[in-house]
Amino acid sequence: METVLSIIKILFFPGLLFLLVAAMLAEYIDRKACAHMQNRIGPPWYQPLADVLKLLGKKTIIPKNAGKALFRALPSVSFAAVATAFLSIPVWGSHAVVEFEGDIVVILYLLTIPTVCLFLAGWDSHDVYASMGSFRTLTQMFAYEVPLFMVLLTPALIAGTWSVSGILLYYSENPLYTLINIPAFIIALIISQGKLERPPFDAPEAETEIVGGALVEYSGRYLAIFRMAADSELIVVVSLLAALFLPFITGIAWIDFILYIVKILALILILAVLKASMARIRMDQMLHFCWWVLTPIAAVEIIVILIVNGGIAL
Amino acid sequence: MSEGLTIPIGPQHPSLKEPVSFLITLDGEVVKKAVIELGYNHRGLEKACESRTYIQDLYIIERVCGICSHAHSYAYCRCVEELAGLQTPRRAEYIRGIVGELERLHSHLLWLGVAGHEIGFDTLFMYTWRDRERVLDLLAEIGGNRVNYGINTIGGVRRDLDENICQHILDVMDGLEEQIKYYAELANTEATLIARLAGIGILTRDDVIKYGAVGPVARAAGIMDDVRIVEPYGVFTEIKVNGVTDDHADVYGRTVVRIKEMLESIRLIRLMVKEMPDGPISVRAPRRIPTGEIIIRVEAPRGEDVHYLRSNGTDKPDRVRVRAPSEANWHGMKHMLEGFHFADVPIIIAAIDPCYSCTDRAIMLRSDKGDTVTDWESLRRTGIERYKKMGIDPSKIRMRTSGV
């Protein structure tokens, strides 16, 4: 019985199926919100699903020089990593499907896999635009990785636990401590745009410069899987931010679920505003911004938290 | 990254609106060498003009450029009018002036949107194109079409402006002025916009003179080359234009110049609508134009537009030469691209507001072995033979002569 329940949890709710539905809805909300901010009507609600179905029905073309097995495997690996990361984030109630001490580190590492997959996909395509895109993807990863990890680990430092569910429980008991995380939260919001390769940090896939970047040679169902992976990554990152920085739960499972939906909706809308309000910044500007603006702030934040933590401990 | 990676931009590329090819050799992310290949868009329109009457040519010339259609047809009409010795009515010149400034507004708004799109600022793109749509609706009301207004005819204009349209123009201008002031403020204060536009695609004052750049590219480097000021024509002999220059000499400077020119255009439109005299809108033009040749300059939104016309006393021109403003700006492009980031290439290309199909002309290359000039008939024969080898016989297809 326990096994069956686990399988249901992993495959349907709050696992794979929920993730897919949420990812498509998130893409719809993101696009619709952007459209309305740009004074347009925007797509109908079924557009993300229609896009995926259309891509699934299209012919797949694999470049001659590409490694066939790698080319086919990368989208699935990318999606699998994202879906696995989602299992450790609490959705229904305060407990995730899979939880253990240190799962936040595992989530962060699983979340780098899609980026590496994207790099490999571009590298394997043997195309100038794809190579440019994959190089930019990798460069951007080196830029955002350090500040992102620093700010995502700050809540864990106060809570004294390395488990997302544990952090959630700690802050629901001491909600005032979330206030100290606000600078980290703002940095995390900005930097997650870089993580998700959305404007203003979408240089790796800038379609007016390098024609879509690393995925330029992908088509058909492999592209569809990559797109679903990217959409799911949005949900996972947003859920992680909600769990770490907005840890307000009541203890009643269904109310918590509604709260969770409200939280990720708000975060998706904030990300959509960020997406609509800025021009794409160049790779060197991105590096400069991450290393000289965000990393020092994050470091100061961690030092402050360590001092405050020492105060609490005393 | 390996030394000297060569990346093609074009002939088909999302940042290019028309086919043109750039071969960019990179050193890391920095452009080391740029090779520009034009010539994908030759339409033979100068030749087409020579086989049609002056009236028919009006509509070919109007379609030289989709954006500066009025500037081209205005220049052509002025050529024919000067040769025929016609004096256009003052009211016609005012209407031409109003349409010309409206065209500048819609062209610059279009450019601002395209520039926003090239640097990934889609919200700016959508906003400016929404505002441009209001200008296009106005032009459709005045001329009868959104892009090829067809307002010019030889000897005047084809349609009059009545009270309602004048009022409508003033209403739209009020709304637009507010929006354009907002864009000016945005260009002055938005950090990401400045970060992407400032300091790239530099063409200094000396370079402008060396490469012969015109329009906003020259004005951004501090050179006042506005034909409306240096050689006033038509309505601008009565209404003075305040020239706009800037000293940034980069893409940011070109943006600032264009935004300020839009505000100036709004001022001019208001003034022209107010001061418009009464009277006829056109004079009767002869079908046969006396022998002569003439060069006319008109300020198009992208810069100085030069038309040359030679007539031979018949109802068809002997030679038509169109030098679109983009043609002058291409020469400095290589200089502008080299030394900047690859990410800046699309916006530097877009910054001259390039128009590829306006630019393409047939050229004759002179070599030591002697020139070969192919005339119309032998070109046709060569074509037919070539297709016969491929198994198609096109010799039955009648060569299309004028008009029919």
Place this chain on the structure above:
Amino acid sequence: MKKIKKIFIPGKIVARAITSAFKKPATIKYPKSKPDIAPGYRGRLIYSPTNCIDCMMCMRDCPTGAITIKNLGTKENKEMHAYLNIGRCIFCCQCVDTCPKKCLSFSQDIMLSKLNRDNLTIEL
């Protein structure tokens, strides 16, 4: 050459973007709702044969050779017909200006696409 050295805050357009989100969109759902067409918009030509004198000036001035006027009757008993190739017509309406008897005018009808090339020539 001037250089910009001040530091600016990004995201200047946010306020305008959020207010725009609650306004009516500037676009329309095209096939469902029809666009507004200005009253003077040049669309399909209209031909009234009563006054036509068969001078063929419109055919001579047409830049693309889109319009054809044919007299199907005799010289005394005229039966005028006008044909327009809407694939060639550029809607410049020079023929309307040229016609000495004002037999041609234009409508605001712009929905003229056809599925077959042969159907492009229509009788006015």
